[in-house]
Amino acid sequence: MSKSTTVQARPLSPHLQVYRLIPTMLMSIVHRITGGALYFGMVLFVAWLAAAAGSKETFDMVNGIYGSWFGLLVLFGFTWAMIHHLIGGLRHLVWDTGRGLEKETATKMAKANIAASIVLTVLVWIVGYVVRGGF
Amino acid sequence: MSDMRTPLNRVRGLGSAKEGTDHFWRQRLTAIANVPLVIFFIGFVIANNGASYEEIRATIANPIVTALLAFALLSVLYHMKLGMQVIVEDYIHGEGTKFVLLIGNIFFTLVLGVVSLFALVKIALGG
Numbered sequence: 001m002s003k004s005t006t007v008q009a010r011p012l013s014p015h016l017q018v019y020r021l022i023p024t025m026l027m028s029i030v031h032r033i034t035g036g037a038l039y040f041g042m043v044l045f046v047a048w049l050a051a052a053a054g055s056k057e058t059f060d061m062v063n064g065i066y067g068s069w070f071g072l073l074v075l076f077g078f079t080w081a082m083i084h085h086l087i088g089g090l091r092h093l094v095w096d097t098g099r100g101l102e103k104e105t106a107t108k109m110a111k112a113n114i115a116a117s118i119v120l121t122v123l124v125w126i127v128g129y130v131v132r133g134g135f
Numbered sequence: 136m137s138d139m140r141t142p143l144n145r146v147r148g149l150g151s152a153k154e155g156t157d158h159f160w161r162q163r164l165t166a167i168a169n170v171p172l173v174i175f176f177i178g179f180v181i182a183n184n185g186a187s188y189e190e191i192r193a194t195i196a197n198p199i200v201t202a203l204l205a206f207a208l209l210s211v212l213y214h215m216k217l218g219m220q221v222i223v224e225d226y227i228h229g230e231g232t233k234f235v236l237l238i239g240n241i242f243f244t245l246v247l248g249v250v251s252l253f254a255l256v257k258i259a260l261g262g
Contacts (some may be wrong), residue, residue, distance in 0.1 A: 049251050052251075052254065053254035057159070059191075078229070082173065086169070088195070096163065128184045131184050131185075132185040
């Protein structure tokens with residue numbers, strides 16, 4: 001076996017930056033990012049559940065943090081990530097059956113994914129506030 | 136029982152990771168389970184928005200709610216573990232770092248699972 005002593009950087013094959021950003025590509029990237037965000041966001045739900053299993057003071061403190069403007073902002077983002085990832089997952093399940101892989105259909109599904117995720121997230125929050133008894 | 140298959144037959148279709156489509160299959164299985172469970176979870180959060188300590192504990196202690204939350208946690212956490220494993224395998228190329236992160240991924244999801252399920256059982260039993 002010969003030992004390579006090359007110090008000069010060798011050319012790499014082109015990656016993402018050489019492609020024009022298209023809806024299917026963007027939604028694929030967003031699907032992974034939302035998945036990663038949800039992974040760490042899960043800590044929020046587990047902490048909340050643990051607080052509910054603890055004392056009333058702990059629970060009220062956690063609710064207070066989550067109910068602050070920053071907490072609500074994070075939870076809004078969490079809701080969107082969850083709904084986007086859910087719809088993205090449904091797209092994958094459809095593709096698994098061999099359907100929806102045509103270029104035009106896949107692009108439509110990608111656009112529908114982002115649109116539906118935003119609409120549903122806003123809807124979930126409106127219903128949430130209605131249940132609570134107004135804003 | 137001794138395996139009657141030939142060595143070739145035993146590894147055929149299992150690929151370089153020696154686990155075949157196992158990861159893919161579990162990812163899809165938990166994904167399918169997650170669909171109704173996450174929808175339930177969103178409904179659960181909406182319905183209990185603004186609920187007091189006593190109210191939320193009474194709701195969670197309902198056997199159906201406890202069971203559905205437990206299923207949701209198990210399915211979501213397993214799905215999470217599989218997904219993060221792929222992210223690590225895709226982007227982390229240093230063998231040492233990859234090894235540490237793959238183990239960390241398992242520990243992270245396991246700790247979340249133990250803490251949340253313990254909390255769930257504690258509330259369900261009125262503790």
